[in-house]
Amino acid sequence: MHLPLILLATVGTCLGLLMAAAASTNPAQLDTPSMLPTHRRQKRHWIWNEMHIDEEKNTSLPHHVGKIRSSANNKKAKYLIRGDSANKVFRVNEDTGDVYAFERLDREKISEYHLTALIVDRDNGKDLESPSSFTISVHDVNDNWPVFTHQFFNASVSEMSTAGTSVIQLTAVDADDPTVADHASVLYQILKGDEHFGIYNSGLIFTKTNNLDRETQAKYEIVVEARDAQGLRGDSGTTTVLVTLQDINDNFPIFTQTQYIFTVPEDIHVGSPLGSLFVEDPDEPQNRMTKYSIVQGEYRDSFTIETDPTHNEGIIKPMKPLDYEHIQQYSFTIEATDPTINLRYSSSTFSRNKARVTINVTDVDEPPIFQKPFYHFQLQENLKKPLIGSVLAVDPDAARRTIGYFIRRTSDKGKFFQVNKHGNIYNEKALDREIYPWYNLTVEAKELDSRGNPTGKESIVWVHIEVLDENDNAPEFAEPYNPKVCENADQGMLVVQISATDKDITPRNVKFKFSLSNEDSNFTLTDNHDNTANIRVKYGQFDRERTKVHHLPVLISDNGRPSLTGTSTLAVMVCKCNERGEFTFCEEVAPQVGVSIQALVAIFLCILTITVITLLIFLRRRLRKQARAHGKSVTEIHEQLVTYDEEGGGEMDTTSYDVSVLNSVRHGGAKPPRLGRDVLPSPSVYKQVQKPPRHMPPTKHRELGGDMATVIEVKKDEADHDSSSLPFDTLHLFDYEGSESIAESLSSLGTNSSDSDVDYDFLNDWGPRFKMLAELYSMDSREELLY
DSSP, X not given: OOHHHHHHHHHHHHHHHHHHHHHHHOXXXXXXXXXXXXXXXXXXXXXXXXXXXXXXXXXXXXXXXXXXXXXXXXXXXXXXXXXXXXXXXXXXXXXXXXXXXXXXXXXXXXXXXXXXXXXEETTTOOBSSOOEEEEEEEEOOSOOOOEESOSEEEEEEETTOOTTOEEXXXXXXOOSOTTSTTTSOEEEEEEEOTTTEEEOTTSEEEEOOSOXXXXXXXXXXXXXXXXXXXXXXXXXXXEEEEEEEEXXXXXXXXXXXXXXXXXXXXXXXXXXXOEXXXXXXXXXXXXXXXXXXXXXXXOTTTEEXXXXXXXXXXXXXXXXXXXXXXXXXXXXXXXXXXXXXXXXXXXXXXXXXEEEEEEEEEOOOOOOEESSSEEEEEEETTOOOSOSEEOOEEOOSTTOOEEEXXXXXXXXXXTTXXXXXXXXXXXXXXXXXTTOSEEEEEEEEEEEOTTSOEEEEEEEEEEEEEEEOOXXXXXXXXXXOXXXXXXXXXXXXXXXXXXXXXXSOOOTTOOOEEEESOXXXXXXXXXXXXXXEEEEESSOOOXXXXXXXXXXXXXXXXXXXXXXXXXXXXXXXXXXXXXXXXXXXXXOOOOXXXXXXXXXXXXXXXXXXXXXXXXXXHHHHHHHHHHHHHHHTSOOOOOOOEETTOOOBOTTOTTTXXXXXXXXXXXXXXXXXXXXXXXXXXXXXSOOOOOOOTTOOHHHHHHHTOOHXXXXXXXXXXXHHOTTSOSEESXXXXXXXOTTOOOOOOOGGGOOSSOOOOOGGGXXXXXXGGHHHHHHTOHHHHHHHHO
């Protein structure tokens, strides 16, 4: 009997004794009908054996599992079971308590079933005993074979591995109960590939040989079977393992051919590839570490072979310039090796790791070659030298063409230099080192043909010209000094300390000497012999009312060859000071600027020229005003008015201009109406002026008041300055004089309102048609009329 049932029976007995004792002490309670059943009932116990059943039983259903029963012998007792599988998988006989299984059980699906047993009164359904839980265990039988976790496995191992090297761990799972002996034990066996690989009972695959060569066979297929200890097999108990051999560097590179021939031009650049060498290496790319070298031949220093890391090929490059005129062919032996190879695993031969290389050089037309990479010449400043230096370039080809030299002009800095056909460089102007101490020239050398024309082959070289210094600059003050002194300064007081500088190249042992050009001043100079000098007060007490600024010329000499002396002027300002010697008031004085006599003369001439031009302009305007006023009182000659865009023909062009208009005016006729105009010009603006008769002497013009030149100028000036009127002109514009006229255009569009000094006497040569114009525009007539 189970321990819980024993404990339950014990507790029930104790409760019964306690209730009996309580009934003896309280007799009244015995007469209570409700307490009688409690007083009579005794605790009962569940009694049955532990239930077990084997899985996959082959007997007919149902299968008897066990029996549940209670110690209470009640004829009305009824047995029931409850649970998920109750009345489905398991059923109980209500009268006897026998439990049956109505399905074949599979332990691998459910190994235990949990149910609850009840005993109730058949009439009223009340519990006769407390419900009790119980378990039905399913016993395992060996009915499952091992199954691999995957149908395929991928594994890898290095080639040439030693025997016994682990490859992969396989695992097959048996669903049977592992607690039952040999039900879940798995045995492994290789069905395919056992000649190179083996497997342990644990499922670990290992190598059986030492000569697994990837270059011979890179992949192996292994079929493995799993079965349990009792020999149970199934279709799902096999798997396939694909083993890939990992490559190692165990093969030497081998040249694809025994001889390589290349042809290259001689002007190939140093370091440029001229050919490729190819080898065969069965290893994978990451294990191809070919090194190429020249092992035989006298040109090891002329070429190098670099390995292309991508394609493992050798790239031949020249290390020196090739020259067809010296060497036309290069020949040497090369070798291909792999320094990283493991010789222990290598099985390659050494018969084809060497090859012969031949390089044929072809001739090309090369540009000239200068003898030096650059040239450096020195030139003394302030000197025109016929020869500064020479550059020389030669044609490297067998033709030995003539070379022409030219200076490439990139700026105006080197425009004073020239180069002749021999490469001699000279300067046409003396140079100043203080302006440019260096000149960098680019000289071109061009090949010339038999006619002296450039062939297109050229080279350049840098020419550096250094201008040497000459002591041609006098010393001067190192800085602009503005010394000040108190008007009541004591004798010997320091005013300022001065120093000097020189535009020339100052040597380390330069010595400047200082002195005053005039010793009569109230200052004295002391040379400190360290390229400085002190200016001190000589007597003291300055008269500020008389002189506010003292100009002190200082002579500065250098120790160059030849020695130069310069004069610099100090402007010492006299200031008011307080009792402590502090400056209280100093007048600002503009710095003196030296002006030469030539500059003063030039300034005076400029002022005089401007004055004369101003007077001439004034007189000209005055004369024009007088002429304009005089012309207004003279009777005007009426002319036809035309706009600038209505320029009619000339006197001989009768097709586009009516000559009768001029004739009518000339003979004093009435003014004809304007063609194409509805409104005539206002007579107040243009007064009628009678022309003088033809062949009238100039003296007679004044009597008639007919100065035509003045009238013309006045009318033109009025038209130019009248902004309210249309652009009319008082003169007809003779743009086209007709096909029979020999005169050119007399259009006024090419003239202005200013006076003209043109001599119109040539009109007398044009014939009788222009005689009137010749009289009106003759120089004598105009001068008489003006004066």
